[in-house]
Amino acid sequence: MPSSACKICKGPLKPLITGLFDDRFGYPGRFDVLRCEDCGFGQTAPELGPDRLARIYTEYYPRKETRASSVASTARYRGSALQRLWAFVVGTRINGHFHATAGQRVLDIGCAAGTSLLELKAIGAEAYGTEFDENVRPIVRELGLKVHFGDLKSVDFPDGHFDAITMSQVLEHVADPIDFLRFAMTKLKPNGSLFMSFPNLDSWNEKRTGRRWINWHVPYHLNFFTDRSVRRLAEKTKFEAVTVTTVTPTLWQYLQWIANGEVFSEGQAHPMWNPEQGKSSVSKAKKILFRLGALAFTPILRLIDILGKGDSFLVEFKKPLGPSPT
Numbered sequence: 001m002p003s004s005a006c007k008i009c010k011g012p013l014k015p016l017i018t019g020l021f022d023d024r025f026g027y028p029g030r031f032d033v034l035r036c037e038d039c040g041f042g043q044t045a046p047e048l049g050p051d052r053l054a055r056i057y058t059e060y061y062p063r064k065e066t067r068a069s070s071v072a073s074t075a076r077y078r079g080s081a082l083q084r085l086w087a088f089v090v091g092t093r094i095n096g097h098f099h100a101t102a103g104q105r106v107l108d109i110g111c112a113a114g115t116s117l118l119e120l121k122a123i124g125a126e127a128y129g130t131e132f133d134e135n136v137r138p139i140v141r142e143l144g145l146k147v148h149f150g151d152l153k154s155v156d157f158p159d160g161h162f163d164a165i166t167m168s169q170v171l172e173h174v175a176d177p178i179d180f181l182r183f184a185m186t187k188l189k190p191n192g193s194l195f196m197s198f199p200n201l202d203s204w205n206e207k208r209t210g211r212r213w214i215n216w217h218v219p220y221h222l223n224f225f226t227d228r229s230v231r232r233l234a235e236k237t238k239f240e241a242v243t244v245t246t247v248t249p250t251l252w253q254y255l256q257w258i259a260n261g262e263v264f265s266e267g268q269a270h271p272m273w274n275p276e277q278g279k280s281s282v283s284k285a286k287k288i289l290f291r292l293g294a295l296a297f298t299p300i301l302r303l304i305d306i307l308g309k310g311d312s313f314l315v316e317f318k319k320p321l322g323p324s325p326t
């Protein structure tokens, strides 16, 4: 796919970083990220076509949850005051579905094996999901979850069906974010909310770690947003950007520190992300130390978040009241 102009604002592109490779799952090849000179948005080049993209998820992406019982045991969130406070402290509030409320009908796009849907039910919401990975089909069936496999456009949800749509770390994987959000809007009720999280290209960690930033994650990540490009995205899709905040999950900081000391090779899956590939070079003692260190560092992370330099965006977009914009 030629990438001569910014996907979000059609502005001119300039190389930001070149020669990145898949340092997690070993997909071969080198990739660049081009940056828009107008809105700051970054896009991966070359971008794999839709067929190739669909294939790399099933062939290269490992599935952590392989049994229904393990998925059920990870679903702990039910929206209590204490859990909301903890989600703020450690930054897990980047989970879009944490922002749903009881009685809402909610669609989680990219729901994986269904932890989010179990948690939505625990919150008291009516939960629906979409997912690409066919490997999780038996799991969601066993859990009795309403999951549609494939593209959102292939599901015949009625228009205006949902009070909220959530997308946690999904938009950065979508080839055409504007087209995608325009379609998602048709499925929302007027005044319905879209809660999304995705990496922040202007984050403190990106600036400090360069090529080692864990959120490059090429070629799976195609889009890298900045504050300005998020607001352009809202304008282009006729959503109202209610809140645009940044959050660095404490776990991500831990993973970044681990990644800073690892050696990655092109074409090779790395044990840090794939335990079956052998032992990580980081000792158990060091891991515990990094875990505690990240927790101790959390107040600094929240300060970085407030300054807009957190590693992930957490945004709420609202569909305007009144007739659907076209």
Ligand SMILES: [Zn+2]
Residues within 6 Å of the ligand: 006, 007, 008, 009, 010, 011, 036, 037, 038, 039, 040, 041, 229
């Ligand atoms: Zn742009």
